[in-house]
Amino acid sequence: MASDFLLRFRFREKSILPGFGVTFTYTILYLLVIVLIPLGAMFAKSFSLGWQEFAEHALAERTLLSLRLSFTTAFIAALVNMFAGFIIAWVLTRYDFWGRRLLDTMVDLPFALPTAVAGIALCTVYAGNGILGSVLGRVGIQAAYNPTGITIALVFIGLPFVVRSVQPVLEDFEKEIEEAAMSLGASRLQTIVRVILPSVAPALFSGTIMAFSRALGEYGSVIFIAGNIPFKSEIAPLIIITKLEQHNVQGATAVAAMMLLISFSLLLLLNYLQIRQKRRA
Amino acid sequence: MTQGQRSYLHEPLWLKAVFIAFAVLFLTALLGLPLYEIFTQAFQKGLDFYFEALGDAVTLASIKLTLLVAAISVPLNLVFGVVAAYAIAKFDFRGKSLLVSLIDLPFSVSPVIAGLIYVLLFGLQGWFGGALKSAGIQIIFAVPGIVLATIFVTFPFVARELIPLMEEQGRSEEEAALMLGASPLKMFFMVTLPNIKWGLIYGVILCNARAMGEFGAVSVVSGHIRGETTTMPLHVEILYNEYNFTAAFAVASLLAFLALATLLVKTAVEIRARLAQRQRLQAGAEGLS
Numbered sequence: 001m002a003s004d005f006l007l008r009f010r011f012r013e014k015s016i017l018p019g020f021g022v023t024f025t026y027t028i029l030y031l032l033v034i035v036l037i038p039l040g041a042m043f044a045k046s047f048s049l050g051w052q053e054f055a056e057h058a059l060a061e062r063t064l065l066s067l068r069l070s071f072t073t074a075f076i077a078a079l080v081n082m083f084a085g086f087i088i089a090w091v092l093t094r095y096d097f098w099g100r101r102l103l104d105t106m107v108d109l110p111f112a113l114p115t116a117v118a119g120i121a122l123c124t125v126y127a128g129n130g131i132l133g134s135v136l137g138r139v140g141i142q143a144a145y146n147p148t149g150i151t152i153a154l155v156f157i158g159l160p161f162v163v164r165s166v167q168p169v170l171e172d173f174e175k176e177i178e179e180a181a182m183s184l185g186a187s188r189l190q191t192i193v194r195v196i197l198p199s200v201a202p203a204l205f206s207g208t209i210m211a212f213s214r215a216l217g218e219y220g221s222v223i224f225i226a227g228n229i230p231f232k233s234e235i236a237p238l239i240i241i242t243k244l245e246q247h248n249v250q251g252a253t254a255v256a257a258m259m260l261l262i263s264f265s266l267l268l269l270l271n272y273l274q275i276r277q278k279r280r281a
Numbered sequence: 282m283t284q285g286q287r288s289y290l291h292e293p294l295w296l297k298a299v300f301i302a303f304a305v306l307f308l309t310a311l312l313g314l315p316l317y318e319i320f321t322q323a324f325q326k327g328l329d330f331y332f333e334a335l336g337d338a339v340t341l342a343s344i345k346l347t348l349l350v351a352a353i354s355v356p357l358n359l360v361f362g363v364v365a366a367y368a369i370a371k372f373d374f375r376g377k378s379l380l381v382s383l384i385d386l387p388f389s390v391s392p393v394i395a396g397l398i399y400v401l402l403f404g405l406q407g408w409f410g411g412a413l414k415s416a417g418i419q420i421i422f423a424v425p426g427i428v429l430a431t432i433f434v435t436f437p438f439v440a441r442e443l444i445p446l447m448e449e450q451g452r453s454e455e456e457a458a459l460m461l462g463a464s465p466l467k468m469f470f471m472v473t474l475p476n477i478k479w480g481l482i483y484g485v486i487l488c489n490a491r492a493m494g495e496f497g498a499v500s501v502v503s504g505h506i507r508g509e510t511t512t513m514p515l516h517v518e519i520l521y522n523e524y525n526f527t528a529a530f531a532v533a534s535l536l537a538f539l540a541l542a543t544l545l546v547k548t549a550v551e552i553r554a555r556l557a558q559r560q561r562l563q564a565g566a567e568g569l570s
Contacts, residue, residue, distance in 0.1 A: 240393050267389045
């Protein structure tokens with residue numbers, strides 16, 4: 001056993017396959033040219049601004065309000081997606097009903113549909129004279145051109161992240177464990193909450209964080225339904241666009257640097273959670 | 282051991298009905314109705330108007346540009362994806378997980394920022410702006426900028442699909458090919474590539490859908506010069522903001538058809554990949570016994 005293990009360990013360290021040098025170098029070079037150098041240049045630019053100028057743009061009231069709006073709407077949308085995404089994944093893996101396949105395929109629509117197309121379509125459906133907008137309007141809910149509309153667009157964009165993270169875990173979950181819980185006297189509800197939910201939780205969280213981080217930077221699907229009213233329904237990426245249109249490159253860079261710092265911290269958190277999840281399994 | 286025999290493991294019928302109704306209603310309101318609306322709006326003024334809108338010279342130019350951008354950016358990211366996945370999955374080296382995280386990085390960068398970073402490099406006020414201007418090369422507000430921004434946002438798609446797949450497959454089949462005397466290139470094209478075929482197609486169609494549909498990043502670097510630097514999504518925006526809704530939805534419907542085709546191919550690939558996986562496992566089991 002031990003020698004077998006050692007053999008495998010040493011084998012893992014050295015691969016006899018050809019081409020590591022070429023492929024590794026190409027990977028690093030392409031990564032540097034397309035991603036790392038441009039991103040690095042942006043941070044260099046934002047550092048060269050100096051604190052005064054950075055604060056003037058990044059900490060202006062209009063910018064801070066847009067950041068707060070982006071965060072709250074992305075957070076609420078992620079919570080909605082966590083809840084709805086879990087139920088949808090549950091329904092798609094556990095129940096068999098007419099049209100299940102179609103629903104399953106439909107879940108990926110936000111990945112495939114261009115964001116601008118999603119944006120104008122959502123806006124048409126949820127505006128005051130739209131199919132759903134008129135219904136919601138009658139009960140006093142305005143679902144477009146305000147933060148509610150932004151949240152709807154962000155739910156749209158984030159849903160597949162949650163469903164597709166949870167689905168494989170639910171599929172692989174062993175029925176025997178559920179049976180054991182039942183035979184030990186747990187009710188169905190107890191089994192779901194105490195047995196199934198904890199093992200799904202890591203996937204559910206990482207899916208939700210992915211949906212949140214995507215929602216934070218989302219632009220195309222949001223701007224049509226947002227209304228873009230200054231101080232009220234401007235998202236942070238729109239501030240960057242507005243500053244660029246005014247040829248205020250410094251201002252755009254400052255806001256972008258702040259947004260990136262925030263979303264990179266989220267990425268680190270996500271990686272940490274995934275590593276922990278792997279270690280547990 | 283069918284599910285029916287284990288009915289005690291199921292929720293009460295009413296709860297099941299509530300869950301299914303919730304899923305159907307939620308997905309209809311969020312995904313179904315917007316999709317339906319794209320087509321009803323596009324054909325609102327009849328087929329003649331629809332084809333007239335699509336036959337417009339600016340629309341045709343935008344379709345051409347979109348195809349051109351995808352034709353450059355998708356193959357580049359395809360090659361990168363295969364090469365990176367090979368280096369990462371078939372070899373062990375320090376900093377591997379860092380490299381994987383760096384490849385995923387563009388996913389967590391807002392598309393608007395993806396456009397901005399190239400403006401900072403190649404724009405008039407950018408690092409290389411002066412040099413490019415005196416050399417007479419224009420990248421920002423021109424096609425090269427659009428291509429660069431598209432490559433950035435679609436950067437991880439193929440690699441991310443292939444890395445877990447190749448890691449799972451290991452390297453024993455390649456080692457066998459080498460020991461039987463295959464040259465490195467022959468090993469790659471006859472063993473490695475066929476094994477990742479389905480994952481590769483899957484990654485490429487998702488990459489292509491995003492490349493043709495990218496809006497935020499392209500919007501920043503395009504400059505919106507009508508008929509010259511407007512891709513299809515940008516053209517949709519321009520028409521929509523001019524209150525030319527039917528024409529906007531007509532162009533949007535083409536992109537929606539692309540999305541539906543993508544979903545169709547994706548589903549077909551998933552089924553084929555599952556079959557291929559089962560065959561591999563069966564062959565492996567027979568080989569062992």
